[in-house]
Amino acid sequence: MKTSKKSFMPLDIVSLKDESRVVIDFIADYYKNIEKYPVQSKVEPGYLSSMVPDSAPYSPDSLEDVLNDVNECILPGLTHWQSPSFFAYYQASSSNAGLLGEMLCSAFNVVGFNWISSPAATELECVVVDWMAKMLKLPSLFLFSGTGGGVIHGTTCEAVVCTLAAARDKALKELGGNWENITKLVVYASDQTHFTFQKAAKLVGIPPSNFRFLPTSFATEFAMSPELLRSAIEDDIRSGFVPLYICATVGTTSCGAVDPIADLGKVADEYKLWLHIDAAHAGNACICPEFRHFLDGVELASSLSMNPHKWFLTNMDCCCLWIKEPRFLIDSLSSNPEYLENDASNSNVVVDYKDWQITLSRRFRALKLWFVIRRHGVENLMQHIRSDVSLAKKFEALVTEDDRFEIVVPRRTVLVLFRLKPTHGLGGSELNRKLLDAINSSGEAFLTQGVVAGIYAIRCVVGATLTEECHVKDLWSLIQEKARILLLQYNP
Amino acid sequence: MKTSKKSFMPLDIVSLKDESRVVIDFIADYYKNIEKYPVQSKVEPGYLSSMVPDSAPYSPDSLEDVLNDVNECILPGLTHWQSPSFFAYYQASSSNAGLLGEMLCSAFNVVGFNWISSPAATELECVVVDWMAKMLKLPSLFLFSGTGGGVIHGTTCEAVVCTLAAARDKALKELGGNWENITKLVVYASDQTHFTFQKAAKLVGIPPSNFRFLPTSFATEFAMSPELLRSAIEDDIRSGFVPLYICATVGTTSCGAVDPIADLGKVADEYKLWLHIDAAHAGNACICPEFRHFLDGVELASSLSMNPHKWFLTNMDCCCLWIKEPRFLIDSLSSNPEYLENDASNSNVVVDYKDWQITLSRRFRALKLWFVIRRHGVENLMQHIRSDVSLAKKFEALVTEDDRFEIVVPRRTVLVLFRLKPTHGLGGSELNRKLLDAINSSGEAFLTQGVVAGIYAIRCVVGATLTEECHVKDLWSLIQEKARILLLQYNP
Numbered sequence: 007m008k009t010s011k012k013s014f015m016p017l018d019i020v021s022l023k024d025e026s027r028v029v030i031d032f033i034a035d036y037y038k039n040i041e042k043y044p045v046q047s048k049v050e051p052g053y054l055s056s057m058v059p060d061s062a063p064y065s066p067d068s069l070e071d072v073l074n075d076v077n078e079c080i081l082p083g084l085t086h087w088q089s090p091s092f093f094a095y096y097q098a099s100s101s102n103a104g105l106l107g108e109m110l111c112s113a114f115n116v117v118g119f120n121w122i123s124s125p126a127a128t129e130l131e132c133v134v135v136d137w138m139a140k141m142l143k144l145p146s147l148f149l150f151s152g153t154g155g156g157v158i159h160g161t162t163c164e165a166v167v168c169t170l171a172a173a174r175d176k177a178l179k180e181l182g183g184n185w186e187n188i189t190k191l192v193v194y195a196s197d198q199t200h201f202t203f204q205k206a207a208k209l210v211g212i213p214p215s216n217f218r219f220l221p222t223s224f225a226t227e228f229a230m231s232p233e234l235l236r237s238a239i240e241d242d243i244r245s246g247f248v249p250l251y252i253c254a255t256v257g258t259t260s261c262g263a264v265d266p267i268a269d270l271g272k273v274a275d276e277y278k279l280w281l282h283i284d285a286a287h288a289g290n291a292c293i294c295p296e297f298r299h300f301l302d303g304v305e306l307a308s309s310l311s312m313n314p315h316k317w318f319l320t321n322m323d324c325c326c327l328w329i330k331e332p333r334f335l336i337d338s339l340s341s342n343p344e345y346l347e348n349d350a351s352n353s354n355v356v357v358d359y360k361d362w363q364i365t366l367s368r369r370f371r372a373l374k375l376w377f378v379i380r381r382h383g384v385e386n387l388m389q390h391i392r393s394d395v396s397l398a399k400k401f402e403a404l405v406t407e408d409d410r411f412e413i414v415v416p417r418r419t420v421l422v423l424f425r426l427k428p429t430h431g432l433g434g435s436e437l438n439r440k441l442l443d444a445i446n447s448s449g450e451a452f453l454t455q456g457v458v459a460g461i462y463a464i465r466c467v468v469g470a471t472l473t474e475e476c477h478v479k480d481l482w483s484l485i486q487e488k489a490r491i492l493l494l495q496y497n498p
Numbered sequence: 499m500k501t502s503k504k505s506f507m508p509l510d511i512v513s514l515k516d517e518s519r520v521v522i523d524f525i526a527d528y529y530k531n532i533e534k535y536p537v538q539s540k541v542e543p544g545y546l547s548s549m550v551p552d553s554a555p556y557s558p559d560s561l562e563d564v565l566n567d568v569n570e571c572i573l574p575g576l577t578h579w580q581s582p583s584f585f586a587y588y589q590a591s592s593s594n595a596g597l598l599g600e601m602l603c604s605a606f607n608v609v610g611f612n613w614i615s616s617p618a619a620t621e622l623e624c625v626v627v628d629w630m631a632k633m634l635k636l637p638s639l640f641l642f643s644g645t646g647g648g649v650i651h652g653t654t655c656e657a658v659v660c661t662l663a664a665a666r667d668k669a670l671k672e673l674g675g676n677w678e679n680i681t682k683l684v685v686y687a688s689d690q691t692h693f694t695f696q697k698a699a700k701l702v703g704i705p706p707s708n709f710r711f712l713p714t715s716f717a718t719e720f721a722m723s724p725e726l727l728r729s730a731i732e733d734d735i736r737s738g739f740v741p742l743y744i745c746a747t748v749g750t751t752s753c754g755a756v757d758p759i760a761d762l763g764k765v766a767d768e769y770k771l772w773l774h775i776d777a778a779h780a781g782n783a784c785i786c787p788e789f790r791h792f793l794d795g796v797e798l799a800s801s802l803s804m805n806p807h808k809w810f811l812t813n814m815d816c817c818c819l820w821i822k823e824p825r826f827l828i829d830s831l832s833s834n835p836e837y838l839e840n841d842a843s844n845s846n847v848v849v850d851y852k853d854w855q856i857t858l859s860r861r862f863r864a865l866k867l868w869f870v871i872r873r874h875g876v877e878n879l880m881q882h883i884r885s886d887v888s889l890a891k892k893f894e895a896l897v898t899e900d901d902r903f904e905i906v907v908p909r910r911t912v913l914v915l916f917r918l919k920p921t922h923g924l925g926g927s928e929l930n931r932k933l934l935d936a937i938n939s940s941g942e943a944f945l946t947q948g949v950v951a952g953i954y955a956i957r958c959v960v961g962a963t964l965t966e967e968c969h970v971k972d973l974w975s976l977i978q979e980k981a982r983i984l985l986l987q988y989n990p
Contacts, residue, residue, distance in 0.1 A: 014878050014885070016593035016811050017580070017963045019526045029598045030518045033605040034511045047617045051848045054621035060643065062629040066875040069598075072868075076602065080865070083618025087608045088509070095615070095837075098859075100607045101508035106521045106561075108604040110568065112813045113525040115592040116579045123587070125539050126575025129546035137554040151552065160652065163857035171701055185705035186681050201835040202858055209663055209831075209856065211703010213677035259837050315859070319508050321604045322861050339701075343693040344949040345587075345751050345957070356543045364701065364856070365655035366694055367590075367807070369814050373572070376564075383558040386506050393506070457836040465837070471509045 025069055032073055044449025045089045049082055090472035091451040096287045096316050097469040103381035104321035107374030119366045121356035122348045128357050131158055131372035138326050141293045141384060145305045148328035156328040157362040158371045162286045164364055165311040165327040166206040168335060173251045173280035174210055175338040191250040192216045192242050196230035198258040227415055228263035228458055230254060236273050251280045256300045257288025260456035262421040264300050271306025283310040290317035291419045294388050317469055320378045324371050336361045394420050397478050398468040404482045410489060414463040423456055425463040426489055430496045435462035444488040451481050517561055524565055536941025537581045541574055582964035583943040588779045588808050589961040595873035596813035599866030611858045613848035614840045620849050623650055623864035630818050633785045633876060637797045640820035648820040649854040650863045654778045656856055657803040657819040658698040660827060665743045665772035666702055667830040683742040684708045684734050688722035690750040719907055720755035720950055722746060728765050743772045748792045749780025752948035754913040756792050763798025775802040782809035783883050783911045809961055812870045816863050828853045886912050889970050890960040896974045902981060906955040915948055917955040918981055922988045927954035936980040943973050
């Protein structure tokens, strides 16, 4: 940069070095002290409005002042996803490599909507989604080096909206191009499928009444039934509907169920439906040979998504979507206004990722995922998955050893669904709700719930980056102690 | 953190401090040398595949190795949006504050989909969108402290998809709940409106044939005509359609046109249409009183979006959306699965931002915008806008002084649309295409084109963070030199 004559220099190397050191020290202190904070924030709704001004400052505040306010106003209001005692939802794992990758992404601040707007952003993304596909042993049908391709979205929701739109537009075209047929299109999911599919189906204009929730049960460990799917499709065809899209899941949210991809794939193939596999969480484990069977039959799917921002040490946000026939995505989502026209796009030899997603602008997320994979290597990433699974096994064993508790659905990877057995005439729901409240209110750990077949259970997801065996043992002691106190109230 | 017994520590304070210093030094060097790179990348399609391995490394690579590869493989493939000689598209301005805010956001790595999942993420967002609304002097109809509310999306595209879905579902309900009416809904835009509206309308299931492009012309400086809008609405009503949504723009992409919000608002109000204002770029200028008139009539709109990641020194991504009646957004986008159930959401006194957007997971973008606003203050942010506008004025004056050139559409803020006048029997398109190619091929600057009323023109957007007067002067010298050489070919 030339020596500046400006008085206001918002991007300045000298102060950037100084300021970023202050912020990194702040971050290091945060991690050092993270176990001192209640895992789930204890603030009351509206807590912040009294702590901050109601309009923007006219003059600049110092970095010190802003960081003081982060300490005093923001930290108390955070639920600490990076705490080693965070066992809620599915984890948002992170790493030095993910953070550094984000820093570079932010610093370059390129907007790679088409190839020419930053070729490296597009080409590295193509490389990295192929790397990840190979780690998952996906068939070459899904790779750029094969006949398919992949893209990095922010979240599964985006991947689902885009694949639904692609499937929709393909079907409308096949039906003769009459848009009125949109009301005939039907989407299939199980009652365990993530709600985002239902939201996405409605978002792309498929009537909510055309969304089928196939029931699941303990008998199949809450996996979707290919027989019920076939029967629902047959019913819909008889009623004049057009079966469109199946959402299968590898690792559902409530209980970690794994849908039988190969058998669902056969049905999809027979009736020519789009089969999408949502492997947001458990898909991460599929880089290990012992979990790869979850994806058996994937060659029958049209698309597959998996979130490195969940369990792959990749800071938010990062969702890989692979698609067997990218042209359907592009047919649905592409537009080429004059102001973006360029020789590279005209040549048709480049990928323009704007045509693979909802939005035009996009961040250089591939850089982050590339950092994560290179800085850890497949070796350590597998060790990381196995270490979390091993801790989850230990937790499961602790639950099993205690007669007052039971495992509700068998563990697949790192989600342990358990509950206090109903006792003293108390329904399991009330009891376990109270237990969960007591655990979370302690501030020492944070877990959430899942409900399967009407049974309210507690979900323990082992896999925050900083979680070690001691935290799992502490969690179990906490649960036992809270259970003891709770049961004492009913049986003093 | 407790002393770790793990051999693999992906999140480790000691190495985080060391590694982040190395990366910050790398970033500082990048900015220091940024003028040495060709602004628009000169690589050929497919350049990267021969430079990187075709599968992930089994063992970790060192940070040094990865950064070396960034230097050798990535930098040559970047189009440098942060270069002071980047005048293409609309700028993606950035700042120390934006970068530091992103670092903290990444480090906390919280996922604030509902209030309880990180109260501070939600509450700071409510505070910051109100701050921004006040800076823009929006009526309290759009503020949480008034009767509306705002949300931070990644991009305008998301804001448009969500407001279209909200308008759609409101209309379908009013029409009796029959989803078949989706094929009757009509969206209005001008032929200058960003293509994202058309893509979004199709995405939410509105038939592409129901998207009306109202013609614009030089007579109104390419602003949308309220008369044509009214007449199109009347036509559609007569034909049995249901007019739904109007996209108005403050600062269009091709030429920076500003649609007459107040007059369009009256039409919207009369026919009960949803009026959305896309102020993605020029909206940033509206914090200065001298530009605020662009938004006159905003009280008649249903929603308004503006992108701080364009011109507000906020690193990607950040789009503020304000909405007068958030309940319509929530009615359309909300879902409450059992696994997310919690007391705070049940109480209905908190904002759950998952119901204000497409996706479930979301980054803590408010932290970044809060950093940007506080570290600069309204004072400097206004100065920043004015300084860019002043440079654009200077560039415009240079163009005007040279008889070979002409301004195509009058400048509104920082977009100068100009061209070489047709000469020697040469069409303006061919001439200016060649001129633009010559400029961009030099590597010394990067600009893009706009086409209005069939006229191909060159867009010069002044406003990359590092751009100073010298860069604008250098740009003009470059353009003059390339024009001289080009014209010489035709008139030797």
